[in-house]
Amino acid sequence: MSLTRLALATSALALATAAAAQTRDNVQIAGSSTVLPYASIVAEAFGENFDFPTPVVESGGSSAGLARFCEGVGPNQIDIANASRPIRENEIETCAANGVTEIIEVRIGYDGIVFASQIDGPEFTAFEPSDWFTALAAELPVDGEIVANPHTTWADVNAELPDAEIMAFIPGTKHGTREVFEENVLLQGCENTGALQAFIDSGMSEDDAEGACMAVRTDGASVDIDGDYTETLARIDANPNGVGVFGLAFYENNTDRLKVATMGGVEPTTETIASGEYPVSRPLFFYIKKAHIGVIPGLQEYADFFVSDVMAGPNGPLANYGLVSDPELAATQEAVANGTTMGSM
Amino acid sequence: MxxxxxxxxxxxxxxxxxxxxxxxxxxxxxxxxxxxxxxxxxxxxxxxxxxxxxxxxxxxxxxIPAFTQTFVSLDVPLRAEVLDPDGTGDPEVIRGVMTFGYAPLIEEALADAVAETGVQTEIDAAALVQMLSSGVAADIRDRVQENPELVGETVTIEVLASSRADGYFKGRVTRESLERDRNLSPAHLDVLDAMRDAGIVSIHFNWDFVWGADASESRPEEAGIGVAMIGSFFMMLVVLVLSLPIGVAASIYLEEFAPKNRFTDLIEVNISNLAAVPSIVFGILGLAAFIQFAGLPQSAPLVGGLVLTLMTLPTIIISTRASLKAVPPSIRDAALGVGASKMQSVFHHVLPLAMPGILTGTIIGLAQALGETAPLLLIGMVGFIASNRPDGLAEGLLSPNSAMPAQIYEWAKRADPAYYERAWGGIIVLLLFLLAMNLIAILLRRRFERRW
Structure with a gap:
């Protein structure tokens, strides 16, 4: 008798599940851990101010988020992918192959990437992109020959830097931040030092030369951090000579343990990033599946609310947390309200 | 010789x-x-x-510091001209005022409170508000929505101080560190000290940490582990409901009925091996089988429970078989000797005697599952998730939720150092649960175990 009861209960559970799988009443978001704080702030305020449940925001990195985003359309798929880099062409193709054809791209603002070290550590106060290239490149031209990176201390790289062992903690390749670091710092430094030209002169094609510029040494002087900024911070805490790559918002929350260095002579602040003076910043995005708008309750409202002036404006809670407000926010608001998809622009 | x-x-x-x-x-x-x-x-x-x-x-x-919180007692004037400009008294109109609309009221209330202490400060009202949690507006708005007739009156309400202000009283934040901080300045601390002396600021136990929901990155002072605890509860419910009957049935069959041949040997070896499989493997299996194939919702405690069931089953089967083996054969022989069928001998005599051992094994298995994080990473239970309190059984099983260890992991990752403190506080809550479960297991064993 108890067996029958058990079977009944199990089948009831299965039925309830099947019914629930058909619909979903909360917005589901996944993606970049850099965008996660902003998305969680918006989600919380959205839950407070609207009659919809608070959206669910998962992290895991831009690439992982976009991969899940492109898995298909339906209540079991996420509605929004957060990304700290623009979506790639091959991701759009994967999306299209799985039926995700209409994607709305929303740029929410800009984020600065800062270079910080232990507050009591050596005086790392000013970096140039060329310092980072020379310190971290796998190979670089010395006296006309391309050799493996010989530098062991920052003073070797640039006499003005402290005589401390090179120990850099940079974001791992699954992070969108890595791409910005490679392009705005390593490649820039490569060009500035003339190494790019030297690579080309040595017989490389332009693409290969750029690849060589962005190749990072693997002898232990540079450590890829695949986790979050908290992991980078823990490494810096343990290594007085360590220099880490952080997001501006993370640094501003931990000013008691970190000191920041200028890049190209500019101190990273929301103002210098907004004006474009500070060289290492990148736009942050989220991507909406248009097919889910009107199906998942609150999705359109969430997107509108995210880019509204009260949230993403220069005095909103996102800016307070460290997001650099987008000067073209009005255009973004219009695009979100109209549901302008990527292809149609 | x-x-x-x-x-x-x-x-x-x-x-x-x-x-x-x-x-x-x-x-x-x-x-x-x-x-x-x-x-x-x-x-x-x-x-x-x-x-x-x-x-x-x-x-x-x-x-321990995570369990106490700094509160500020404010007299907030709920001005009708802000909240209900036309004097309609219509709850719909009052609903229309977003949390941002309450900001000037809070600024005013705080400025009044500061003025009352007599402390001289150069900080303007807009910057003073940084001492308070950014969730205060939402608290007051909720209160007004419950009682729309409060509009026009002044209510005294105890609100949370911001994480930096709270950290100052807990010794986590110093004047030197605030010199470089963007969220709070050392001048704020003079005001806070004066308010503390005047009794406006107080520190006491914060039940919201134990029962509350997760909060966003900008307001760690509001975050609680309560909703994640409910998520854990529903997962444990699923694990118990599924793994106990399946595990016990499987072990009774294997131990008492199954013929001893190559095939059952193979099953036996596999069960022992499954117990040693890393839990993340069950996570990715759950993602593939329950979410992608069966179409169950992401981040749902039901899926978490199913995955943990897979993980717990081998533990339960092994311990159940051990306790069935420990029942002396003379019991079975005696039952069979007086004419009981095989099934009667098992269910009337062997199983009751093995029950304490089975329950102990089950509780240990549950405790293990309760502390498991790795498989939950893959089925979407880590992130800003535990924000809605579920309403009823179906919602508790199916609407997105986190679990206690996943919540602790998430807190430890966040930028604000106040979240780090909460992660340790969450560990205390989790350990208390594990301690309680292990205690129950020990008591059961002490109370019911029989030795031959």
Whole structure:
């Protein structure tokens, strides 16, 4: 008798599940851990101010988020992918192959990437992109020959830097931040030092030369951090000579343990990033599946609310947390309200 | 035979003239070896104990501050011209005022409170508000929505201080560190000290940490582990409902009914191996089987529970089989001897005697599942998720939620150092649960176990 009861209960559970799988009443978001704080702030305020449940925001990195985003359309798929880099062409193709054809791209603002070290550590106060290239490149031209990176201390790289062992903690390749670091710092430094030209002169094609510029040494002087900024911070805490790559918002929350260095002579602040003076910043995005708008309750409202002036404006809670407000926010608001998809622009 | 006696004779020869009470060299060496071994054992135990004490002290010292919170008592004027400009008294109109609309009211209330203490400060009202949690507006708005007739009156309400202000009273934030901070300045601390002296600011136990929902990155002071605890509860419910009957049925069959052949041997080996499979493997299996194939919702405690069931089943089967084996065969023989069927002998005699062991194994398995994070990473239970309190059984099982260990992991990742403190606090709550479960297991065993 108890067996029958058990079977009944199990089948009831299965039925309830099947019914629930058909619909979903909360917005589901996944993606970049850099965008996660902003998305969680918006989600919380959205839950407070609207009659919809608070959206669910998962992290895991831009690439992982976009991969899940492109898995298909339906209540079991996420509605929004957060990304700290623009979506790639091959991701759009994967999306299209799985039926995700209409994607709305929303740029929410800009984020600065800062270079910080232990507050009591050596005086790392000013970096140039060329310092980072020379310190971290796998190979670089010395006296006309391309050799493996010989530098062991920052003073070797640039006499003005402290005589401390090179120990850099940079974001791992699954992070969108890595791409910005490679392009705005390593490649820039490569060009500035003339190494790019030297690579080309040595017989490389332009693409290969750029690849060589962005190749990072693997002898232990540079450590890829695949986790979050908290992991980078823990490494810096343990290594007085360590220099880490952080997001501006993370640094501003931990000013008691970190000191920041200028890049190209500019101190990273929301103002210098907004004006474009500070060289290492990148736009942050989220991507909406248009097919889910009107199906998942609150999705359109969430997107509108995210880019509204009260949230993403220069005095909103996102800016307070460290997001650099987008000067073209009005255009973004219009695009979100109209549901302008990527292809149609 | 002769060899033996002669060898024995020699041994006796050697000891001749010596008393058994005088210890010879060989015995001394053996005794010394024994003594050394005892010392090694003691050293090992003391190292383990010291580690345990260090661990517990660290957890308690770092986690206890998370249970108290700094509160500010404010008289907030709920001005009708802001909240209900046309004087309609219509709840819909009042609903229309977003949390941002409450900001000027809070600024005013705080400025009044500061003025009352008589402290001179150059900080303007807009910057003073940084001492308060950014969730205050939402608290007051909720209150007004419940009682729309409050509009036009002044309510006294106890609100949370911001994480930096709270950190100052807990010693986490110092004046020097605030020199470089963007969220709060050292000048704020003078105001806070004056408010503390005037009794406007107080620190007391914060039940919201135990029962509340997760909060966003900008307001760690509001975050609580309560909703994640509910998520854990529903997962454990699923694990218990599924793994106990399946596990016990499987072990009874394997132990009492199944023929002993190659096939059952294979099953046996596999069960033992499954118990040693890393939990993340079950996570990715759950993602593929339950979410992608069966179409169950992401982040749902039901899926978490199913995955943890897979993980717990081998533990339960192994412990159940061990306790069935421990029931002496004479019990079975006696039952069969008086004419009971095989099934009657198992269900009427063997199973009741094995029950304490089965329950202990189940509780240990549940405790293990309760502390598991890795498989939950893959089925979307880590992130800003535990924000809605579920309403009822179906929603509790199906709407997105987190679990206690996943919530702790998430907090430890967040930028604000106040979240780090909450992660330690969450560990205390989790450990209390595990302690309670293990205690129940021990009590059950003590109370019901029979020895033969």
């Amino acid at each position: 002769t060899d033996f006696t002669s060898a024995g004779g020699e041994a006796v020869e050697l000891r001749r003239g010596q008393s058994l009470l005088t210890v010879d060299r060989k015995t001394r060496r053996r005794n010394a070896a024994e003594g050394r071994f005892k010392v090694y054992g003691l050293i090992a135990i003391s190292i383990a104990l010291v580690m345990l004490v260090i661990l517990l002290v660290t957890i308690v010292v770092r986690g």
